[in-house]
Amino acid sequence: MDSNPEIPAEEPANLKFLRRLVTTLTATMIVGLVVMITLVVIRLNASTPQLALPDYITLPNGTRATAFTQTPSWYAIVTADDRILIFNRDSGELTQDIRVTSRP
Known part of the structure; x- marks a missing residue:
């Protein structure tokens, strides 16, 4: 175990990649959901x-x-x-x- 608890241990490269991937996918899903909701609202408000x-x-x-x-x-x-x-x-x-x- 580390003798100095103030300095965090370096994350493995795979864990960094996985963390960035999950963050990117979450942001993409949020943006996609906002776009879909916007398109539905625009479509429903279109005058027929x-x-x-x-x-x-x-x-x-x-x-x-x-x-x-x-x-x-x-x-x-x-x-x-x-x-x-x-x-x-x-x-x-x-x-x-x-x-x-x-x-x-």
């Missing part, structure tokens, strides 16, 4: 174009709407009697009437 809702929708008599979806060229209404009504966005006219049936 919002489609305007139609002013009014004329449904066939006796039809009750249960759901609505839209694209830039059409919008669709799902009805309580298991139909999907697809309307043209520009003219507002009914273009398709799709009946949804259940499989036995």
